[in-house]
Amino acid sequence: MATTAPYPESQGQALVERPRWGRRLLLTSTIVAFMAFLAWSVAVRQALLFVVGVGMGSVLAGARFGFTTAWRNFIEQRDPSGVLAQLLLLALAAIICIPLLAAYPVALRAALGPPSISLLLGAFVFGACMQIADGCGSGTLYKAGLGIPLNTVVLPLFAVGSFLGSATLEQWLALGAMPPYGLVTNLGAPAALSLTLIGLALLAVWAVRSADVAARLLNRKLLVGAVLLALLAVLNLVIAGQPWGVVYGFGLWAAKLATATGLFDPAANAFWSEPANATTLQQSLFLDVTSITNIGILAGALWIAVGKRRPAKKSMTKTQWIVVIVAGFLLGYSSRLAFGCNIGAMVSGISTGSLHGWIWVVMAFLGSLLGLRIRRRFAL
């Protein structure tokens, strides 16, 4: 089966610009109209979050800010520029989010996931699969928005996996879990921020010391992207009261379809029968915080894609597609076991002082080492 494959996240390697102002104007008008619809018919909060999502999608796609490729470049080429940009993003977000969480303990909530067996396993599998499927949570979203065939195919599978992961979460948690540990609530903001920044600084030192002597340490485009994404992540917290997330929305979309078609009874499921999730399942997706930023990311990436030339295509074999499809499903499933992806667990977890975010990073990085071997094995 010969079909199109994705172009890799080429950090710093800009695609040839071919602005199409007519189409961009039309798309901009559509985005503004949808925002107005949300403000009028749903909630002003949702309209604001949609705008934040559009900003996130534009920055992710415009700067080609890929978490997956950054890790791959660091592991395979000892190029730390992408990893250092991610650390800057985490540090900036933490510097603002942690004091805010301490100052507004009622209105704002951290991304607290429980350290657990499911977290260890889920993050490891997620780290492996994001290399095979060439995209993490945000990466799959913005690349689908850009029109990259691989990620466009992976996205629905990601959603199905995320839904099934949430539906079986209770069984995974029964294997062993500790209560979530938040640095802000347990240690206070000064200690939480200090520990977070020290941890990030140590990672930065490790990345620089591991770098190839010829490698460029800093990539201006990625650094600008990191600053903008940090500010947008803070805005997400300030507006929604909860940090940026991606995979809950995917699972919700598939859960709605499964419920509507009679394949799934949410009342008989531990996760989806919980009042908060049951309410979300009955409400419009436009009221769900995570869904609305996901839609915004897709729209923002599409806005960027309108001004870019399509990349060169290459063929993928049937075997390669099967491997990628399985990885896409597991990507979604494991992200629920890990209590988030690179956004919900890593960016939001670490920047809001959650211990689970740090555990996620270690396990996902180890998983990426395996994923890259599988990627090479199948010449992906």
Add this chain to the structure above:
Amino acid sequence: MAKPLLTIVFWIALIAFFAWDWAHSSTVDARHEPPAVALSSGQAPTGAHCASTY
């Protein structure tokens, strides 16, 4: 930009899904709209997040 069929199908399916959901979900209660900005609201957030176990 010449859009391939897959991209077109993707966006049509996505928009159709959102439209279907809007039509079949509970009506939005505009009288109980969540605060526009959580920070200054003094209310606890009610949305679900990836990190939540519930």
